[in-house]
Amino acid sequence: MNPFDYARAGDAAEAIRLAGGRADAKYLGGGTNLVDLMREGIEHPTHLIDVSRLSHEIAARDDGSVLLGAAAKNTAVAADPVVRERFPMLTRAIVAGASGQIRNMATVAGNMLQRTRCLYFYDDAARCNKRTPGAGCDAMEGFNRFHAILGGSDACVATHPSDMCVALAALDAVVHLQGPQGARSIPFAELHRLPGGRPDVETELGTGELIVAVELPPLAAARHSTYRKVRDRSSYAFALVSIAAALEVGADGKVADVRLALGGVGTKPWRALAAEAVLRGAAATEETFRKAAEVELQPAVGLSDNGFKIELAKRTIVHTLASLCPGVRT
Amino acid sequence: MKFTINDEVIDLTLDPRMSLLDLLRERLHLTGTKKGCDQGACGACTVLVDGERINSCLALAVQYEGCAITTIEGLGTAGDLHELQRAFIEHDGFQCGYCTPGQICSAVGMAGEIRRGVPSAVTGxxxxxxxxxxxxxxxxxxxxxxxxxxxxxxIVQAIQETFAPKAKP
Structure with a gap:
């Protein structure tokens, strides 16, 4: 691991000051991804600003929203009684990820900013455009079973690995930022970029900008929501396909409200807006769910090893929506 | 830089690159905690920080200044085993023993999570x-x-007997 200066910040303003606008400074949360990447020589910050002691608060508000402090631990968010009641898909997504030990260490913001687990990104003997812009990508012709079928480019098909973020995408979360230029808020959907020609630029964060909180806006349908993860082993594995879904069906049997997002298949946490458009107002039937899944996966592109994800994603969407709709059996 | 490790206050200076695992093993010679994968996949390095289980291999020691750290040496001694250690012997919960300290620290942390009602992926x-x-x-x-x-x-039998003696297998 390269040498670095370590400093612990007491609050966001101090963190930003300590980072000093340096491009090679990094904020450190629980360290579960960044420390590993530093040990592997993939990340080599000169300055680490420890922000793990910033706000851990999980604030339930009267309007139905919840504000998560960026340093709240994944376990604390998953276990929070109000999160469990208002946004069960978020609890289900978090506990579907990693292990008990890692969830106790990992923070909300760190989870959001974790890097891909693409094996070629981790292997410095392989070509990787995310690690070395312009180097090429060995995943394209390599072992790409775990790679993305949505949102990829000629330069990169690495998936975003988070489970928690799939729920945040479905829930229209808002990300509160502070930086050298002041404070701003952006929709979660705009935080992560598609790889395009620059897969090394993964988020909209400016130099020195820090995530300070994540807001979950009120959403009645989210009380009836879940997260379904399909993976090679039943625990402690990254998703092949995962679905965060909230569904509200009216007395007329039609979809009154719906939120849908996909994990394991996209180069960023994948909000399924095309599927939602098909579902909203339509009869809540297996046929409708299948049609919505077909529309969402229509742009999907399979590589040599991951084409199975296209049908797997469709079936998992249908199954997950049906599980929220007692009248529909699959 | 001060740490409380197994109820003992320890004051030392360290390289910020040092993991909590290496601090325990290499500097303090608390070699009960094991280094397996050194990347958070195996759990052999599990210790308790303020009662919560973490992977000490992924933890930079400097981040844990001021925290109370418990290792396997703090849970039981040869003459006074933790009840879970006795249960591991009773149920053949190990063969080579390399993962055992991590298993035991992890199970103690897990029992606390159960008591606090932390849900899991299989909680209905x-x-x-x-x-x-x-x-x-x-x-x-x-x-x-x-x-x-x-x-x-x-391992499952030993943990169940210790923390959920009435649970159905």
Whole structure:
């Protein structure tokens, strides 16, 4: 691991000051991804600003929203009684990820900013455009079973690995930022970029900008929501396909409200807006769910090893929506 | 830089690159905690920080200044074993023993999570805080600790006997 200066910040303003606008400074949360990447020589910050002691608060508000402090631990968010009641898909997504030990260490913001687990990104003997812009990508012709079928480019098909973020995408979360230029808020959907020609630029964060909180806006349908993860082993594995879904069906049997997002298949946490458009107002039937899944996966592109994800994603969407709709059996 | 390790206050200077695991093993010679994968996949390095289980290999020691750290040496001694250590012997919960300190620290942390009502991926009802340490719950919650000898059945029995003696197998 390269040498670095370590400093612990007491609050966001101090963190930003300590980072000093340096491009090679990094904020450190629980360290579960960044420390590993530093040990592997993939990340080599000169300055680490420890922000793990910033706000851990999980604030339930009267309007139905919840504000998560960026340093709240994944376990604390998953276990929070109000999160469990208002946004069960978020609890289900978090506990579907990693292990008990890692969830106790990992923070909300760190989870959001974790890097891909693409094996070629981790292997410095392989070509990787995310690690070395312009180097090429060995995943394209390599072992790409775990790679993305949505949102990829000629330069990169690495998936975003988070489970928690799939729920945040479905829930229209808002990300509160502070930086050298002041404070701003952006929709979660705009935080992560598609790889395009620059897969090394993964988020909209400016130099020195820090995530300070994540807001979950009120959403009645989210009380009836879940997260379904399909993976090679039943625990402690990254998703092949995962679905965060909230569904509200009216007395007329039609979809009154719906939120849908996909994990394991996209180069960023994948909000399924095309599927939602098909579902909203339509009869809540297996046929409708299948049609919505077909529309969402229509742009999907399979590589040599991951084409199975296209049908797997469709079936998992249908199954997950049906599980929220007692009248529909699959 | 001060740490409380197994109830003893320790004051030392350290390289910020040092992991909590290396601090324990290389500087303090607390070699009960093991280095397996050194990347958070195997759980052999599990210790308790302020009562919560973490992977000490992924932890930069400097981040834990001021925290109370408990290792296997703090849970039991040769003459005064922790009840879970006795149960591991009783149920053949190990063969080579390399993963055992991590398994035991992890299980102690997990028992605290159960008591606090932290849900898992197999918890059916998220509204309840009363979680039974069933076979499925236990295996899911211990999935961050691998045993390459394959002693998992004995490990499950030992943990269940210690923390959920009335649970159905």
């Amino acid at each position: 009802d998220l509204e309840t805080d009363a979680i039974d340490l069933s076979h499925d719950e236990l295996r899911e919650r211990m999935s961050g600790n691998l045993c390459r000898c394959g002693a998992h059945n004995g």
